[in-house]
Amino acid sequence: MRLTKITLAAVVALGSASFAETTAPGNIKFGENGGIELSLTSVAGDAASGRKIFMNRKKGNCLACHVNSDMAEQTFHGEVGPELDGVADRWEAAELRGILVNSKNMFEGTIMPAFYRDSGYNRILKKFDGKTILSAQEVEDLLAYVMTLKE
Amino acid sequence: MKITSLLPLAFSIAAVASVVTAGEDSTLSVEGEVFVTKIAAPAHLENVDEIFSGWTYRRDETQALQMDDFENPSFVFIDQALDQFEMVEGSAGKACSSCHESAEVFSGLRASMPRVNSAGELETIPELINNCRTERMGAEKWKWSGGQMSAMLGLIGLQSRGMALNVAIDGPAASFWEKGKELYYQRVGQLDMACSSCHEDNYGNMIRADHLSQGQINGFPTYRLKNAKLNTIHGRFKGCMKNIRATPFKEGSDEFKALELYVASRANGLSVETPSVRN
Numbered sequence: 001m002r003l004t005k006i007t008l009a010a011v012v013a014l015g016s017a018s019f020a021e022t023t024a025p026g027n028i029k030f031g032e033n034g035g036i037e038l039s040l041t042s043v044a045g046d047a048a049s050g051r052k053i054f055m056n057r058k059k060g061n062c063l064a065c066h067v068n069s070d071m072a073e074q075t076f077h078g079e080v081g082p083e084l085d086g087v088a089d090r091w092e093a094a095e096l097r098g099i100l101v102n103s104k105n106m107f108e109g110t111i112m113p114a115f116y117r118d119s120g121y122n123r124i125l126k127k128f129d130g131k132t133i134l135s136a137q138e139v140e141d142l143l144a145y146v147m148t149l150k151e
Numbered sequence: 152m153k154i155t156s157l158l159p160l161a162f163s164i165a166a167v168a169s170v171v172t173a174g175e176d177s178t179l180s181v182e183g184e185v186f187v188t189k190i191a192a193p194a195h196l197e198n199v200d201e202i203f204s205g206w207t208y209r210r211d212e213t214q215a216l217q218m219d220d221f222e223n224p225s226f227v228f229i230d231q232a233l234d235q236f237e238m239v240e241g242s243a244g245k246a247c248s249s250c251h252e253s254a255e256v257f258s259g260l261r262a263s264m265p266r267v268n269s270a271g272e273l274e275t276i277p278e279l280i281n282n283c284r285t286e287r288m289g290a291e292k293w294k295w296s297g298g299q300m301s302a303m304l305g306l307i308g309l310q311s312r313g314m315a316l317n318v319a320i321d322g323p324a325a326s327f328w329e330k331g332k333e334l335y336y337q338r339v340g341q342l343d344m345a346c347s348s349c350h351e352d353n354y355g356n357m358i359r360a361d362h363l364s365q366g367q368i369n370g371f372p373t374y375r376l377k378n379a380k381l382n383t384i385h386g387r388f389k390g391c392m393k394n395i396r397a398t399p400f401k402e403g404s405d406e407f408k409a410l411e412l413y414v415a416s417r418a419n420g421l422s423v424e425t426p427s428v429r430n
Contacts, residue, residue: 057359064359076360080353111348113341123339123398133341 050145331413370427
């Protein structure tokens with residue numbers, strides 16, 4: 001009984017990994033303003049998962065630098081970047097995708113990390129070499145969540 | 152009569168109140184000695200007008216620990232270093248005290264390090280200590296951030312407590328300083344940040360639960376509540392680099408020594424606070 005459950009889970013995990021289409025960081029087409037029109041994956045973003053990624057210190061950790069009133073239950077909100085309340089009123093989805101993938105295209109010299117870039121780093125720790133901070137699906141989940149931040 | 156006796160009381164209440172208000176205007180004093188925790192930036196700093204000790208940005212409870220030597224946990228380690236100073240070790244059968252009368256002879260040293268020696272090398276206090284151990288005592292080197300080294304650094308640094316930091320950056324130091332400056336502004340790691348991203352562009356801001364300081368080194372070695380020990384300068388540099396997912400330079404490397412000189416020069420004018428307390 002136990003065994004079947006585990007195998008089933010493994011098959012499902014494998015399945016979603018091999019069938020979902022994702023765009024590699026190097027193949028992304030940025031618009032003139034740094035935005036990205038096309039989704040990075042074929043699976044629609046999940047806002048609930050995106051909300052978790054936003055606060056997770058090992059994932060987006062967006063809360064390290066941004067105040068977000070939708071997460072008032074979290075004790076510490078950083079003040080390095082602007083407050084993100086109502087941010088989806090200020091930017092289009094394509095622009096926000098661009099900001100998440102590599103905000104440096106929009107904000108020159110920004111401290112905000114590029115969450116979906118896998119090369120061009122200096123002295124990167126070995127275990128992160130060749131990797132992106134977030135996966136393509138995590139970026140889409142996060143975007144779905146950020147799009148809910150309206151006033 | 153009554154009024155005069157009340158006056159000191161009013162003063163001490165005011166003093167307590169200023170401790171409670173953590174921030175850029177609070178005053179650090181230890182054993183009656185007032186420290187410079189804020190001063191006009193040294194001329195070489197282009198993007199900062201005023202420099203602040205890291206003490207400024209710590210919580211009231213943490214600040215208070217540094218204001219009383221009986222509360223400051225660093226002194227447990229400094230006491231150990233005092234014993235170590237008398238301890239005979241190595242093939243020459245000598246203790247530090249065989250040649251240095253007491254730790255007090257090192258008064259002023261911490262305030263001017265790192266410096267360039269007559270051979271044109273940039274040298275730091277851990278290297279001077281290890282040089283005595285290997286060349287003069289016939290004893291083993293201490294690890295850069297090991298317990299014995301950081302305790303001895305605490306004891307030696309304490310002899311300069313209250314003195315203004317004043318490292319030389321010109322003459323033979325200039326090329327090391329330039330290299331350190333380059334490293335300070337160089338983006339590294341997967342988070343792609345430089346020391347300046349946090350400690351120059353964002354000091355005073357919260358980064359999640361951390362109140363960012365200017366990343367000054369005038370208080371090192373530092374007792375951290377987080378790991379309950381004395382921490383060295385290079386140990387802290389290493390931690391900051393790892394946090395931004397960068398491969399740190401080695402403790403004692405030419406890179407970290409140059410960075411130490413540059414970062415120290417950004418604190419020129421602040422008081423040496425060794426041993427400081429941080430979270």
